[in-house]
Amino acid sequence: AQSVTQLGSHVSVSEGALVLLRCNYSSSVPPYLFWYVQYPNQGLQLLLKYTTGATLVKGINGFEAEFKKSETSFHLTKPSAHMSDAAEYFCAVRDAGGTSYGKLTFGQGTILTVHP
Amino acid sequence: NAGVTQTPKFQVLKTGQSMTLQCAQDMNHNSMYWYRQDPGMGLRLIYYSASEGTTDKGEVPNGYNVSRLNKREFSLRLESAAPSQTSVYFCASSALAGASRETQYFGPGTRLLVL
Numbered sequence: 714a715q716s717v718t719q720l721g722s723h724v725s726v727s728e729g730a731l732v733l734l735r736c737n738y739s740s741s742v743p744p745y746l747f748w749y750v751q752y753p754n755q756g757l758q759l760l761l762k763y764t765t766g767a768t769l770v771k772g773i774n775g776f777e778a779e780f781k782k783s784e785t786s787f788h789l790t791k792p793s794a795h796m797s798d799a800a801e802y803f804c805a806v807r808d809a810g811g812t813s814y815g816k817l818t819f820g821q822g823t824i825l826t827v828h829p
Numbered sequence: 830n831a832g833v834t835q836t837p838k839f840q841v842l843k844t845g846q847s848m849t850l851q852c853a854q855d856m857n858h859n860s861m862y863w864y865r866q867d868p869g870m871g872l873r874l875i876y877y878s879a880s881e882g883t884t885d886k887g888e889v890p891n892g893y894n895v896s897r898l899n900k901r902e903f904s905l906r907l908e909s910a911a912p913s914q915t916s917v918y919f920c921a922s923s924a925l926a927g928a929s930r931e932t933q934y935f936g937p938g939t940r941l942l943v944l
Contacts, residue, residue, distance in 0.1 A: 722869065747932075756833070756919060756935035757872075803871060816862075816887065817933060819871035 852920030
C-alpha cells in the first residue's frame with residue numbers, strides 16, 4: 714500500500730527566505746509524484762509532478778521538487794518566499810502501473826505561513 | 830471553460846437527512862473522483878469512476894453512494910447524514926482512465942456541516 718508523509722504540519726518563513734516542504738513516500742512500484750497547493754477556501758491546484766525522466770521538476774510560481782529514489786523523497790523548494798505563497802501544500806503519490814485507475818494517496822498537508 | 834464545478838458550495842444538514850452533492854466537468858475527461866478533506870488527514874478518496882458507466886469504492890466509502898450520470902456528471906449521495914460526515918468534499922477529474930501520470934483537476938469544494 715502506498716503512503717505519504719509530510720514532515721511538519723506547519724512551516725513558517727520570512728518573505729525572501731528559502732521554502733522547503735518535505736515529503737517522503739512509500740510505494741512498492743515506481744511512483745508518480747505530485748505537489749498540489751490549496752489557497753484558502755479554494756480547490757487544489759497542481760504545482761508540479763514527476764512521472765518519468767528528469768528527477769528535478771520545475772513547476773508554477775517558481776517552485777521545484779527533486780525526486781530522490783534512494784531517499785524515497787520528493788521535497789518541494791522555492792528559493793525566495795513571497796507573501797502570496799501562503800497556502801496549504803499537499804504531496805501525493807500514485808502507482809505508475811497496475812489497476813489503480815489514477816487513485817491518488819495524499820499526505821496530511823503542510824500549511825505555509827510567510828511573514829513580512 | 831469552467832473546469833470542474835460543484836454545487837452547493839455550503840450545506841448544513843441535520844443528522845439523518847439526505848442530500849446529493851453535484852459535480853460536473855467540461856473538459857471531456859473520462860475519470861472522476863470524490864474526496865473528503867479533514868484537518869490533519871489530507872484528502873481521502875471516497876469513490877471514483879474510471880469511465881462512464883463504472884464506479885468503484887475508494888478508501889472511505891461507507892455512508893456514501895455515487896452515480897455517474899453521464900460523462901460530464903458524477904454525484905455523491907449521503908442517504909442518512911451523520912456528524913462524522915462533516916467535512917469538505919472535493920470532486921476531481923482526469924483525462925484518461927487508468928493513466929496514472931494524468932493530472933487530476935479539482936473543483937472548488939462543498940463544505941458540509943452535519944448537526
